Amino acid sequence: FWATRMPKRGKKEVSVKDGLSEEEPETKEPKPKKTKGAKEKEAIGEASAMYEDPPDKQTSPSGKPSTLKICSWNVDGLRAWIKKKGLDWVKEEAPDILCLQETKCSESKLPPELQDLPGLTYQYWSSPTDKEGYSGVGLLSRQRPLNVTFGIGEEEHDQEGRVIVAEFEAFVLVTAYVPNAGRGLVRLEYRQRWDEAFRKFLKGLNAKKPLVLCGDLNVAHEEIDLRNPKGNKKNAGFTPQERQGFGELLQAVPLTDSFRHLYPEAAYAYTFWTYMMNARAKNVGWRLDYFLLSQSLLPALCDSKIRSKATGSDHCPITLFLAL
Amino acid sequence: FWATRMPKRGKKEVSVKDGLSEEEPETKEPKPKKTKGAKEKEAIGEASAMYEDPPDKQTSPSGKPSTLKICSWNVDGLRAWIKKKGLDWVKEEAPDILCLQETKCSESKLPPELQDLPGLTYQYWSSPTDKEGYSGVGLLSRQRPLNVTFGIGEEEHDQEGRVIVAEFEAFVLVTAYVPNAGRGLVRLEYRQRWDEAFRKFLKGLNAKKPLVLCGDLNVAHEEIDLRNPKGNKKNAGFTPQERQGFGELLQAVPLTDSFRHLYPEAAYAYTFWTYMMNARAKNVGWRLDYFLLSQSLLPALCDSKIRSKATGSDHCPITLFLAL
DNA sequence: CTTCCAACG
DNA sequence: CGTTTGAAG
Numbered sequence: 134f135w136a137t138r139m140p141k142r143g144k145k146e147v148s149v150k151d152g153l154s155e156e157e158p159e160t161k162e163p164k165p166k167k168t169k170g171a172k173e174k175e176a177i178g179e180a181s182a183m184y185e186d187p188p189d190k191q192t193s194p195s196g197k198p199s200t201l202k203i204c205s206w207n208v209d210g211l212r213a214w215i216k217k218k219g220l221d222w223v224k225e226e227a228p229d230i231l232c233l234q235e236t237k238c239s240e241s242k243l244p245p246e247l248q249d250l251p252g253l254t255y256q257y258w259s260s261p262t263d264k265e266g267y268s269g270v271g272l273l274s275r276q277r278p279l280n281v282t283f284g285i286g287e288e289e290h291d292q293e294g295r296v297i298v299a300e301f302e303a304f305v306l307v308t309a310y311v312p313n314a315g316r317g318l319v320r321l322e323y324r325q326r327w328d329e330a331f332r333k334f335l336k337g338l339n340a341k342k343p344l345v346l347c348g349d350l351n352v353a354h355e356e357i358d359l360r361n362p363k364g365n366k367k368n369a370g371f372t373p374q375e376r377q378g379f380g381e382l383l384q385a386v387p388l389t390d391s392f393r394h395l396y397p398e399a400a401y402a403y404t405f406w407t408y409m410m411n412a413r414a415k416n417v418g419w420r421l422d423y424f425l426l427s428q429s430l431l432p433a434l435c436d437s438k439i440r441s442k443a444t445g446s447d448h449c450p451i452t453l454f455l456a457l
Numbered sequence: 458f459w460a461t462r463m464p465k466r467g468k469k470e471v472s473v474k475d476g477l478s479e480e481e482p483e484t485k486e487p488k489p490k491k492t493k494g495a496k497e498k499e500a501i502g503e504a505s506a507m508y509e510d511p512p513d514k515q516t517s518p519s520g521k522p523s524t525l526k527i528c529s530w531n532v533d534g535l536r537a538w539i540k541k542k543g544l545d546w547v548k549e550e551a552p553d554i555l556c557l558q559e560t561k562c563s564e565s566k567l568p569p570e571l572q573d574l575p576g577l578t579y580q581y582w583s584s585p586t587d588k589e590g591y592s593g594v595g596l597l598s599r600q601r602p603l604n605v606t607f608g609i610g611e612e613e614h615d616q617e618g619r620v621i622v623a624e625f626e627a628f629v630l631v632t633a634y635v636p637n638a639g640r641g642l643v644r645l646e647y648r649q650r651w652d653e654a655f656r657k658f659l660k661g662l663n664a665k666k667p668l669v670l671c672g673d674l675n676v677a678h679e680e681i682d683l684r685n686p687k688g689n690k691k692n693a694g695f696t697p698q699e700r701q702g703f704g705e706l707l708q709a710v711p712l713t714d715s716f717r718h719l720y721p722e723a724a725y726a727y728t729f730w731t732y733m734m735n736a737r738a739k740n741v742g743w744r745l746d747y748f749l750l751s752q753s754l755l756p757a758l759c760d761s762k763i764r765s766k767a768t769g770s771d772h773c774p775i776t777l778f779l780a781l
Numbered sequence: 782c783t784t785c786c787a788a789c790g
Numbered sequence: 791c792g793t794t795t796g797a798a799g
Contacts, residue, residue: 209790209792209793209794210792210793210794212793212794213792213793213794214793235790235793237793237794237795238794264795265794265795265796266793266794266795267788267789267794267795313789313790315789315790316789316790369790407790407791408790408791408792408793409791409792410791411791412791447790447791447792533783533784533799534783534784534785536784536785537783537784537785538784559784559799561784561785561786562785588786589785589786590784590785590786591785591786591797591798637798637799639798639799640798640799693799731782731783731799732782732783732784732799733782733783734782735782736782770783770784771782771783771784771799782799783798783799784797784798784799785796785797785798785799786795786796786797786798787794787795787796787797788793788794788795788796789792789793789794789795790791790792790793790794
């Protein structure tokens with residue numbers, strides 16, 4: 134396994150008194166600094182269990198070489214992410230397809246640097262119909278897709294720029310930024326309606342062509358998928374409702390969680406860390422970003438990676454290798 | 458005079474095509490970049506008339522040495538201004554009294570650096586009753602004032618943290634952040650009510666003790682007091698109504714504009730430049746900050762300075778020397 | 782252009 | 791904590 138307990142490197146001061154143990158039932162929040170104290174996803178204390186991704190495996194189970202590299206990243210503000218050199222990382226990674234979530238950028242305000250990506254010529258963007266600077270997704274591809282559509286075909290769910298569907302020869306790629314259930318779960322009910330509609334939409338797609346679903350699905354599936362499962366059962370991203378929604382998605386479409394399929398026991402493997410309380414340095418995180426695959430694509434699955442070191446957002450990118 | 462036409466220093470590129478001549482009647486705004494284009498106070502083209510403050514004169518007309526140094530600065534956000542090293546400049550200037558406007562900071566959020574000013578121990582702050590991060594003034598003094606009050610004694614005008622009155626042995630100091638008439642002059646009517654109430658308040662004070670009024674009075678009095686008088690007659694800060702209000706203030710209290718008294722012909726002498734369009738580099742500015750004095754203080758007036766070089770805000774500080 | 786806010790995450 | 795508006799200047 135690649136979950137290793139590492140000694141503290143003393144990079145940032147970590148006070149001992151707000152240490153948190155996994156058994157802690159309902160930890161009280163540490164005294165908020167001065168601000169009104171937005172309720173956090175969790176109390177974050179000391180933690181040093183790190184995860185190290187194994188080397189990329191570029192062959193399928195049957196030994197065929199990978200022919201397609203897809204990368205997905207919730208950039209938490211495309212413009213800020215570009216200023217923080219996110220595109221430099223992308224050029225290094227050199228995916229054939231790049232999916233971006235939470236771009237928070239209407240098409241007219243896209244930075245010109247995006248036109249300087251010779252390897253990702255075909256670009257598709259979706260953003261909310263009214264809410265400026267909220268949500269938004271993008272799909273960039275080296276090759277031209279056969280067909281591209283936006284949304285999931287339901288008025289109620291297609292106002293916020295959350296889904297792009299790109300059909301290719303051998304598969305359909307769906308990238309999604311699933312609605313957050315919100316602080317205080319104010320949007321959990323809506324999220325459940327979304328989950329159902331999204332599941333049906335994907336089931337329909339999957340009936341026609343093999344499916345790759347990627348993006349920020351805004352749920353940690355099992356306890357292993359976040360650092361503090363106990364303290365987060367009532368928080369957005371780890372409610373029973375959202376977890377069950379994810380389970381039904383896997384079963385009904387059906388789809389496979391590629392990372393968990395390849396690494397069933399990998400712990401401390403996360404793709405999101407709140408900016409607050411030094412969570413990333415302590416690896417107090419969540420696995421919210423996924424590549425889910427139709428069963429028929431499993432023979433083509435070479436690897437499913439978490440690029441924890443890439444910075445520029447509160448999420449890190451994930452990368453999929455397929456031999457098609 | 459200290460108004461000198463200086464050759465362009467080529468510090469910033471200034472395009473020739475958007476040059477503006479003083480005779481231009483109603484210049485059209487240059488095409489806004491991409492934003493919806495907030496209506497600017499003026500069209501700003503090329504301009505290179507600079508102003509250089511003469512050396513400080515530290516003796517009164519009768520030859521008495523200056524004994525009091527007062528500095529006033531609209532800091533446009535105290536916290537940002539401190540980050541930009543505004544306090545370093547203050548320590549260098551070393552005034553006996555420092556008046557700050559547009560602090561945009563409630564007392565509970567004042568940065569701790571303010572406690573590290575041994576020369577300005579006595580500190581008084583006023584901020585709006587409800588609007589967080591708006592308006593606000595401060596008065597810091599080396600010596601303890603005999604008495605300090607806030608506002609002008611009228612409910613309607615005392616909700617926005619705009620006035621502090623500090624009584625000293627020989628004079629009363631009033632610092633003010635006068636309400637802006639607003640884009641589209643949406644608040645001009647209110648401003649006129651303010652002007653009247655403020656004038657009456659000051660008249661009452663002046664009857665008891667000599668007065669020093671300083672701060673951002675949010676008006677350029679005469680055409681000489683801004684770079685583009687022609688284009689700004691309908692803009693906040695240079696409407697006939699505001700200019701007349703200033704005139705009445707001088708006449709009715711009565712008060713003297715110390716800078717203009719000493720330098721009746723000094724042109725291109727400004728204390729504010731919009732952040733937009735490189736106005737400061739081109740010295741396209743306004744004189745909005747003043748020291749106004751009771752007549753009885755004129756024999757004590759040594760100098761009234763404009764510290765154009767001090768940065769950290771869209772206003773620069775001004776400094777008064779008195780021999781008391 | 783730049784400050785601060787609120788909303789959202 | 792950090793990104794985005796939006797209001798205000």
